[in-house]
Amino acid sequence: MIVSIAQTQLFILVFTRIMAMIIPVPILGGQSIPAQVRIGLGIILSVILVPWQPLGPEVQELGLLPFAAAILQELIIGTLAGFAATLTFGAIQMAGEMMGLVSGFGAGNILNPAIGSSGSALDQLFIMVGMMLFIVLDGHHYFLMAVQKSFTILPVHATLPLWDPLILIGMTAKLITTGIQLALPVIGALLLADISMGLLARVAPQIQIFFLGLPAKIGLGMFAVGLTFSIAFPIMRDLFYKTGPRVLELIAK
Numbered sequence: 001m002i003v004s005i006a007q008t009q010l011f012i013l014v015f016t017r018i019m020a021m022i023i024p025v026p027i028l029g030g031q032s033i034p035a036q037v038r039i040g041l042g043i044i045l046s047v048i049l050v051p052w053q054p055l056g057p058e059v060q061e062l063g064l065l066p067f068a069a070a071i072l073q074e075l076i077i078g079t080l081a082g083f084a085a086t087l088t089f090g091a092i093q094m095a096g097e098m099m100g101l102v103s104g105f106g107a108g109n110i111l112n113p114a115i116g117s118s119g120s121a122l123d124q125l126f127i128m129v130g131m132m133l134f135i136v137l138d139g140h141h142y143f144l145m146a147v148q149k150s151f152t153i154l155p156v157h158a159t160l161p162l163w164d165p166l167i168l169i170g171m172t173a174k175l176i177t178t179g180i181q182l183a184l185p186v187i188g189a190l191l192l193a194d195i196s197m198g199l200l201a202r203v204a205p206q207i208q209i210f211f212l213g214l215p216a217k218i219g220l221g222m223f224a225v226g227l228t229f230s231i232a233f234p235i236m237r238d239l240f241y242k243t244g245p246r247v248l249e250l251i252a253k
Helices: 005-022 035-049 064-103 121-136 139-153 165-203 209-241 243-251
Strands: 110-112 117-119
Touching (some): 005 035, 005 064, 005 139, 064 121, 064 139, 064 243, 139 209, 209 243
Antiparallel strands (some): 110 117
């Protein structure tokens, strides 16, 4: 079987879009995954997800500049589609950061190699639990199905549609709201604790509220986080189930 130059260019364009889409997903293309594994996964997905058909002899290969423009176009499409996955995990990370900030864990940041950024211990806990749920709930399967459907909605080397920025703004606002909802139980419990300690400081000024309050807030924060998981799991499940539709919504015409 002879592979033409046009077929090779088509494969490179498909590979470019898929790599741009999976890199934002920590499970599939996170920074902790070696580059060789990411490239190999991109090649395998390019072969499996796209229904390859032999190109006719009338199909001509692209010139250097049109091919470079086509690669840039696929990078834009893949990056925009992968931004939905970035928002999904960003909402979970934001919830963990807010919890860590109000509970006293924000003072000590540690590096999370899965997402390539530092955060508090609660932030890392929520990200790790979120990635575990992403696999358990088959979130990666829904995302890969969205990757495959993206080539049906917007074929390779097709004309770029005129995107509505309000869709991206609305999606970002919804996921920020979701992150706040995840953190609200812990924030509310610790706010009540701060109010109680403030009243205690007014009633009994001789008590060292700072030394008494910090361990109490940490213990109350951990207890509230444990209770929050019962609320967070259904919200995270909906986040992961809707990742695929969000990806397709961003690239739809």
